[in-house]
Amino acid sequence: MIREAAVSGRDPRHCLFVSDVHLDAVAGAAEHQFLQFLRTEAMQADALYILGDLFETWVGDDAPEQQAVLDALTALSTSGVACFALHGNRDFLLGEAFSQRTGCRLLPDPVVAHFGGERVLLTHGDALCTDDHAYQELRTLVRNAHWQRRFLSLPLATRQQLADEARAGSRAHTARTQPRIMDVNASAVEAAFHSTRVRRIIHGHTHRPAVHDGLIEGTPAQRIVLGAWYEQGSCLSYRDGRYELRALPR
Numbered sequence: 001m002i003r004e005a006a007v008s009g010r011d012p013r014h015c016l017f018v019s020d021v022h023l024d025a026v027a028g029a030a031e032h033q034f035l036q037f038l039r040t041e042a043m044q045a046d047a048l049y050i051l052g053d054l055f056e057t058w059v060g061d062d063a064p065e066q067q068a069v070l071d072a073l074t075a076l077s078t079s080g081v082a083c084f085a086l087h088g089n090r091d092f093l094l095g096e097a098f099s100q101r102t103g104c105r106l107l108p109d110p111v112v113a114h115f116g117g118e119r120v121l122l123t124h125g126d127a128l129c130t131d132d133h134a135y136q137e138l139r140t141l142v143r144n145a146h147w148q149r150r151f152l153s154l155p156l157a158t159r160q161q162l163a164d165e166a167r168a169g170s171r172a173h174t175a176r177t178q179p180r181i182m183d184v185n186a187s188a189v190e191a192a193f194h195s196t197r198v199r200r201i202i203h204g205h206t207h208r209p210a211v212h213d214g215l216i217e218g219t220p221a222q223r224i225v226l227g228a229w230y231e232q233g234s235c236l237s238y239r240d241g242r243y244e245l246r247a248l249p250r
Contacts, residue, residue: 016236018049021053038076046081047081052091052124052126059093085107086109109123130188
């Protein structure tokens, strides 16, 4: 069942959406840019939505990493900006301690949110890439609650080692897989529009920022894809009913 969410306590006239920041110990330029984004532009918004893969890896809320980013998110939510996050394929182990630490509310993926009276589907986007069968099998495994409990019960050092091995495996899979297979499947996108009865979908994951306009049952529909932050930032701004997808030069 698709859940619905709304920004409580205010009319969200100005919202920002980001995805695939992929922060890790070696992403110094991306971290600096994202921290500046949180401390400046995000402070002027009503809400910030992070649609997955804020972190390159997340082996548990007990990992002593990314403290500067956690502090910045805490400052943002404390200032009154509503902060929301979805799990990505890299940081699917973000948990309640992360939420309590930062004030960033974790939303189910996918979720329908409301902006200006419109229902909009938010999702990380990896579930739409149904042609990548090997990845979808892995996704089903690691999203299983029993698997996650077993993984989180391992010592921190073991979890970090396994995460490093998984990243190496992911790079190898990406290198040998045709790019079109790792993009969204058109039938999966159409099914998402039909099942949720929305006319706008916002997602990340594919690292192919674009605005795709089309028709669903003769009605205009739009899919907005957020970009990754490897070389520059990417942000979608919603203000008073209008959406603008922007690159943020570094």
